[in-house]
Amino acid sequence: MAKYFTRLGDGEGVWMSKEEIREDVMAGINDAVTKGKTPNLTDDDIEKLIEILTMPEKNVSVERGNEGIMTFDAGTLKLPVRAGIPMDRMTALMTHERVLCSDTMEMCNVDYSYKALKNIVSEEAMAMELAQKNCILPIFYGAMPNVGQYTKPDGPLDNWTELLPKGKVKEAMAAQEEAVELASKDMIFVGTHLAEAGACGIQFDTCGASGDADILAALIAAKELSSKFPNLSIEMGMANEYHLGMHGKLQFEGQRLAGQFPAAQVKSVEAAGAHIYGCVVNTKSSKSFPWNLARSIAFVKSAVAVADIPVVVNAGMGVGGIPLSNTAPTDATTRASKALIEIGKADGL
Amino acid sequence: MHEMASGMGGIRTAGDLVARMVMKGMKLNVAKKYVADKLGCTVFDLSDSAAMKEIRESLDIGTVLVRNGASMGMDAKVKIADILDIKIPSVEGQKIR
Numbered sequence: 001m002a003k004y005f006t007r008l009g010d011g012e013g014v015w016m017s018k019e020e021i022r023e024d025v026m027a028g029i030n031d032a033v034t035k036g037k038t039p040n041l042t043d044d045d046i047e048k049l050i051e052i053l054t055m056p057e058k059n060v061s062v063e064r065g066n067e068g069i070m071t072f073d074a075g076t077l078k079l080p081v082r083a084g085i086p087m088d089r090m091t092a093l094m095t096h097e098r099v100l101c102s103d104t105m106e107m108c109n110v111d112y113s114y115k116a117l118k119n120i121v122s123e124e125a126m127a128m129e130l131a132q133k134n135c136i137l138p139i140f141y142g143a144m145p146n147v148g149q150y151t152k153p154d155g156p157l158d159n160w161t162e163l164l165p166k167g168k169v170k171e172a173m174a175a176q177e178e179a180v181e182l183a184s185k186d187m188i189f190v191g192t193h194l195a196e197a198g199a200c201g202i203q204f205d206t207c208g209a210s211g212d213a214d215i216l217a218a219l220i221a222a223k224e225l226s227s228k229f230p231n232l233s234i235e236m237g238m239a240n241e242y243h244l245g246m247h248g249k250l251q252f253e254g255q256r257l258a259g260q261f262p263a264a265q266v267k268s269v270e271a272a273g274a275h276i277y278g279c280v281v282n283t284k285s286s287k288s289f290p291w292n293l294a295r296s297i298a299f300v301k302s303a304v305a306v307a308d309i310p311v312v313v314n315a316g317m318g319v320g321g322i323p324l325s326n327t328a329p330t331d332a333t334t335r336a337s338k339a340l341i342e343i344g345k346a347d348g349l
Numbered sequence: 350m351h352e353m354a355s356g357m358g359g360i361r362t363a364g365d366l367v368a369r370m371v372m373k374g375m376k377l378n379v380a381k382k383y384v385a386d387k388l389g390c391t392v393f394d395l396s397d398s399a400a401m402k403e404i405r406e407s408l409d410i411g412t413v414l415v416r417n418g419a420s421m422g423m424d425a426k427v428k429i430a431d432i433l434d435i436k437i438p439s440v441e442g443q444k445i446r
C-alpha cells in the first residue's frame with residue numbers, strides 16, 4: 001500500500017497510508033463536531049483535504065485566483081528578535097514590504113503586552129509615524145491584552161489562579177473584574193496614541209489567553225477605539241478555539257464569553273466594531289497533522305459561515321493545524337495555508 | 350512561507366490594496382472586486398505580478414523596485430487613498446500637518 005509523507009503534531013515526519021490519513025481526518029473533524037458543535041465538513045471538503053495532504057510536491061500553493069491576504073502577529077519580532085537579524089523595526093517592515101511582499105505588517109515591541117507599552121507609548125508612536133512615512137503596505141500596531149500581568153507581583157491585584165484553588169471564588173471573580181477595567185483602559189490609551197500616530201490598524205493579539213476577562217477587556221477596548229477612530233482597522237486574534245471561563249459569568253453585549261467557540265467568538269468581535277476576526281485553533285502535538293488540520297478547518301469554516309466580517313486564521317507554529325515546532329516544516333505550513341483558504345474559506349491568514 | 354503559498358503578493362501585485370479594503374471589514378471577494386473596479390482591471394490581474402507592475406507604475410502607487418522620480422512611502426499612499434476612495438489614517442494626519 002502506498003505511503004504518504006506527513007507529520008505528527010510535534011513536527012516529526014511520518015509515513016501514512018491514504019486510509020490512515022482519512023481515519024485521522026475524520027477523527028479530527030469529529031472532535032470539532034462533538035466538542036465544538038461545528039457543522040460536519042462536506043464529502044467534497046474531505047476529499048479535497050485528503051488530496052492536499054497526499055500531494056506529492058514538497059510545498060504546495062493555492063490555485064490562481066484563490067489568494068488571501070496575509071496579516072501578522074508579533075510582526076516585527078520575527079526577523080530582528082527571533083531570527084536574531086541585526087535590523088531595526090523599520091528595516092523589518094520594509095523587508096516585508098519589498099522582499100517578502102507581505103500584504104500587511106504589524107509593528108510591535110519585544111514586551112508584547114499593552115500594560116508594558118503604556119510606559120513607552122510616545123516612543124512607539126514616533127516609530128509608527130516614521131514607519132508610515134516610509135512604507136506603502138498597511139501597518140498595524142499590535143500587542144496582547146495579557147490581563148494576568150495585572151496580578152501581584154507585576155500588578156496591583158490578587159492572582160485569581162491562586163485564589164481559585166483556595167476556594168476564594170468571589171475574590172477571584174472580583175480581581176478579574178478589576179483587571180478588565182485596568183487592561184481595557186491601558187489598551188485604549190496605547191491604541192489612541194498609535195491611532196493618532198497614523199497606524200492603519202490596531203491588533204489585539206492572543207485575546208483570551210488569561211480567560212474570559214482577557215477577551216472582555218480587549219472587546220471593550222476595540223469597541224471604544226472603533227467608535228473613536230472610524231478609519232482605524234481593528235483586528236482581534238484569539239488565543240484558543242475556546243474561551244476559558246476563569247471568571248465564568250462575564251458577558252459582552254449580552255453574550256456570555258466563557259465557552260465561546262469560533263462561531264460565537266466572531267459574533268462578539270463583530271459586536272465590538274472590529275473589522276477582522278483572527279481564528280485560532282490550537283494544535284494537539286500528540287495527534288497527527290491530518291487530524292489537526294481537519295479539526296482546524298472545521299472550526300474555521302463554522303466561523304466563516306456566520307461571519308459578516310473577514311476571518312483570517314492564525315497559522316503559525318502550533319496553531320491552525322501547523323505542528324507545534326519553532327521551525328514549522330514548510331510542507332505542513334503550505335498545506336495548511338492552502339487548505340485553510342480553499343476549504344475553510346478564510347479571507348486570509 | 351504563507352506569502353508564497355497563499356498570499357496575494359503585497360506591493361508586487363495588489364495585495365496591499367486588497368488588504369486595505371479587507372481591513373475595513375470587506376470580505377475577501379468583495380474587496381478584490383472593489384479594487385479591480387477602481388484599478389480598471391480584472392480580479393485575476395490583481396495577483397499577477399506582471400500585470401500589476403504595469404498598473405502600479407502607470408498609477409505611480411509604488412512597486413517593489415525603486416525607480417527614479419517614482420512615489421514611495423507616504424507619496425504612494427496619498428495616491429492609493431485617492432484611487433481607492435478611502436481614508437488612510439497616516440495620509441489624513443499628513444493633510445492636517
